[in-house]
Amino acid sequence: MKLKNKIALVTGSSRGIGKAIAVGFAREGANLIVTYRSKKNRAEEVVNTIEKAGRKAVALQVDIGKPETIKEFISEAWNVFGRIDILVNNAAAAYESEFLKMSFNLWRETLSLNLDGVMLCSQYTAQKMIDNGIKGNIICVTSINGYQVELNFSAYSVSKAGLDMLIKSMAAELGPYGIRVNGIAPSVVKTEIVPEEFYEKQGALFKKKTPLGRLGEVxxxxxxxxxxxxxxxSYINGHIIVIDGGMSITQL
Ligand SMILES: NC(=O)c1ccc[n+]([C@@H]2O[C@H](COP(=O)([O-])OP(=O)(O)OC[C@H]3O[C@@H](n4cnc5c(N)ncnc54)[C@H](OP(=O)(O)O)[C@@H]3O)[C@@H](O)[C@H]2O)c1
Known part of the structure; x- marks a missing residue:
């Protein structure tokens, strides 16, 4: 087992990619702090799945888009098992809007959750790791949108581009404390964040553009x-693994 007895906090792990990562970590021996914003029952199902696999898990509610609540949330999460070895910043939202019609609220809400929230979760967790002598690990779920334009998703894309530099900045500043920071950048993964119309309008095009000929799965x-x-x-720090079946290396 690769993560035996590690304590992992995965934000937004009530469904989608975060859920798959939480369950995958448990299979590798980690105990989990699962988080949700609104769907408690789903988070409880994830906890049950992890417990059935013989690991411990607790579900916590948090709105990562509310910066003023993050410090207390990280303290609460830390106290569940008395430490955190791995933080996965996964929770995010993607709101569609043409740039010219985009409201300032949509812009702020997106950056507040996808970027401010990640920064604060990472800062508070890293400080606790350092104070407790834990050589921890931070993983951020970013996106190929961080470096490729998707029409009508400018706020989301900017948040992920900012996150990409945050990953590198944190890797450089936290590395001396033995804390590694890296990212994963999926292309299109079938989850609820992807609007249903996407599959009708662009699904075939994405498959065609992807050398492996399929969309991503969690x-x-x-x-x-x-x-x-x-x-x-253990020697990878400040890097982002692109998970896109080869899409971003191809031209149409
Ligand atoms: N799916 C893709 O195609 C794709 C591609 C590239 C990158 N990504 C990235 O992968 C990550 C996970 O995406 P996903 O597709 O798995 O999304 P998802 O299925 O929509 O799941 C989002 C998760 O985040 C939680 N969440 C949403 N808003 C929150 C908030 N304000 N505070 C705290 N938690 C919140 C949700 O909790 P509730 O269930 O309780 O609402 C849920 O657990 C995101 O960072 C996303 O940008 C996804």
Whole structure:
């Protein structure tokens, strides 16, 4: 087992990619702090799945888009098992809007959750790791949108571009404390964040553009996350693994 007895906090792990990563970490021996914003029952199902696998898990509610609540949330999460070895910043939202019609609220809400929230979760967790002599690990779920334009998703894309530099900045500043920071950047993974119309309008085009000929599944993100969380990547710091079946290396 690659994460035996590690304590992992995965934000937004009530469904989608975060859920798959949380369950995957548990399979590798980690105990989990699962988080949700609104869907408590789903988070409880994830906890049950992890417990059935013989690991411990607790579900906590948090709105990561509310910066004033993050410090207390990280303290609460830390106190569940008395430490955190691995933080996965996964929770995010993607709101669609044409740039010219985009409200300032949509822009702020997106940056507040996808960037401010990640920064604060990482800062508070890293400080606790340092204070407790834990050589921890931070993984951020970013996106190929961080470096490729998707029409009508400017706020989301900017948040992920900012996150990409945050990953590198944190890796450089936290590395001396033995804390590694890396990211994973999926292309399109079938979850609820992807609007249904996407599959009708663009699904075929994305498959065509992807050398592996298919869209991503949540399980495609799990192996790379385990690699980055484990000692198997002990000299990888400040990097982002692109999970896109080769899409971003091709031209139409
Ligand atoms: N799916 C893709 O195609 C894709 C591609 C590239 C990158 N990503 C990235 O992968 C990550 C996970 O995305 P996903 O597709 O798995 O999304 P998802 O299925 O929509 O799941 C989002 C998760 O985040 C939680 N969440 C949403 N808003 C929150 C908030 N304000 N505070 C705290 N938690 C909140 C949700 O909790 P509730 O269930 O309780 O609402 C849920 O657990 C995101 O960072 C996303 O940008 C996804």
């Amino acid at each position: 399980e495609d993100c799990v192996g790379p996350a385990i690699l980055l969380a484990s000692d198997e990547s």
